Amino acid sequence: MNLENLKKARKETGLTQKEVADKLGVNYTTYRNYEQGQREPNHRTLVALSNLLNVSTDYLLGKEDPLEILNLSPVGKAIVQLYISLSPEERTALAEHIKAISNGADVQLIIKKSEVERNGNDEYIIQTTTVGAELDRREAEQANTLFDADSEKSAV
Numbered sequence: 001m002n003l004e005n006l007k008k009a010r011k012e013t014g015l016t017q018k019e020v021a022d023k024l025g026v027n028y029t030t031y032r033n034y035e036q037g038q039r040e041p042n043h044r045t046l047v048a049l050s051n052l053l054n055v056s057t058d059y060l061l062g063k064e065d066p067l068e069i070l071n072l073s074p075v076g077k078a079i080v081q082l083y084i085s086l087s088p089e090e091r092t093a094l095a096e097h098i099k100a101i102s103n104g105a106d107v108q109l110i111i112k113k114s115e116v117e118r119n120g121n122d123e124y125i126i127q128t129t130t131v132g133a134e135l136d137r138r139e140a141e142q143a144n145t146l147f148d149a150d151s152e153k154s155a156v
Helices: 003-013 017-024 028-036 043-053 057-061 066-070 074-085 088-102 137-155
Strands: 116-118 124-126
Touching (some): 003 043, 003 057, 017 028, 043 057
Antiparallel strands (some): 116 124
């Protein structure tokens, strides 16, 4: 067990040693001994700790972070970390959405007006910081059509 990683992960979640012990169903002194290196958690407790603290068991054991091995961009790391934090049901739903998109399913694009700005050529520039994705020409045309129709309604 990497004691520094265990303490760091607990502190990042904002939990006290007592709170972690209670959530794990172990005595406070047992958990404190984990952090002090006087006792090692069993496999089941190690997995429960990693889930509770939202870190990998490898991280708690002091092994290299798998996200570092993958050499992901900051956005890629954020996506993986968000995925890891999802419940099994949410992961299944996300996988279904990704599969549908990869199979060419139509995906409705919802854009807030505050994220759109008209440039001098009567085209809209989509500004987004969510994922930093660029819209292709077809999506931009759809956005123009939606906002043109909206502008006509408000002019009436």
